[in-house]
Amino acid sequence: MAETNGNNRSSVIDDTSRPIRVLVAKPGLDGHDRGAKVIARALRDAGMEVIYTGIRQTPEMIVDAAIQEDVDAILMSILSGAHMAIFPKVMELLQQNNVDDVLVAAGGILPNEDIPAIKAMGIKGCFGPGTLMEEIIRFVRENVQAKRLATEI
């Protein structure tokens, strides 16, 4: 409960006492989003604030929402196989907008041979079918930038 007694009070911004904000996004033309909803619910139960935007999101919509909501992480779920078209576009738009402090991860049907390329885009985690919820929750907690608020954007 006690506050840190820093000399420069304005730099004392406690990122750990606020809930992690996550955007769960479903890009592409997948018609069903049960998996994304299960993940959204699990993250909520882990104490996070989950912004869920529904299906058929374009890369522009995802990045626009991530900026306005100032999320700590974006989780994209995709089943249709369009990931190699959509993910680079999302990463490019983030870069164009100078968003470099947001954790990006992906889930859904991602063939093994694509994973190195996906990771090379800057997408830090790939979670296929059968992944334990605890694993995703731990991944988000451990990889979101701890000092986002203390950094000038």
Add this chain to the structure above:
Amino acid sequence: MQNIVERLLNGDRRALARMVTLIEAEAPPARRYLAELHQHAGRAHIIGVTGAPGAGKSSLVTRLVRELRTRERKVGIIAVDPTSPFTGGAILGDRIRMMELAGDPNIFIRSMASRGSLGGLAASTRDVVRAMDAAGYDPVIVETVGTGQAEVEVMRTAQTVLVVVAPGMGDDIQAIKAGILEIADIFVVSKADKPGADQTVAELAMLLSLDPHRRQATWRIPVLKTSALKVQGISELVDAIQKHQVYLRESGSLAQRAQRQVQSEIQNLILQTVVKELKRVVSEEEWHTLVEDVTKRERDPYRVAAELAVRVGLKQRYCIFD
């Protein structure tokens, strides 16, 4: 590089988004920034939208914003959803129904979790309104969590309150009850494409006719029918909102409301400061022991509160056990 306040004032959306995060986190610089933003705010018309869960608030807001965009307004939206009292987490899903507003640089949507506040908004919603207002958004629309009968906090934040009622949500006895039905400046009967809308309009009109203050009142609360699905009644609703805005200005109510809001705002800020100071001077262990003692009835909460009040610096005479 410009600081975050200047960038926000210049229309930088990321600066606005980060400002909101700082405000929500009650980060130490937030109050300093807000103090700067205060002089730039005050231009936006603040519209509150409240109603029961599933009444159609988000769909209505979406249509409302589309109409406001055709009138070339730059619109800010704050959509509040409830925080789980058990886990502290939240699912913020209002964007699902606002999908068609995506990609417009003159619309800014921010979802907020209520974070333990019970009045239908989050504790920091008013400050977030201030940030959007200063950033040039006008109007700013505040959509509350789905409300029951008592979540009336929105009336202390908004200038025009829309209470959204879906057809078939209750008989006319429900409508006479105190609470959110009393705070409406405009009633909106949503889902007018469904059966029962006319009856709901009639019931609300009946309720209004029973109001003893109505004859002296200079604003006649309209009851409007809308259908978000068929895009009906939306332009009439925007007209009514604008009419209310003019009424507020000309009748002097706007100034009155502003004064009431500032009063409660200053009181809230003082309360927050006291709570913060309390957290600073009382360690978690001590707090735990105090709570335990009171729970076991070895001590009483009144004496404990009085002692703590002195420790946060309140004068002795406010304490009842001198």
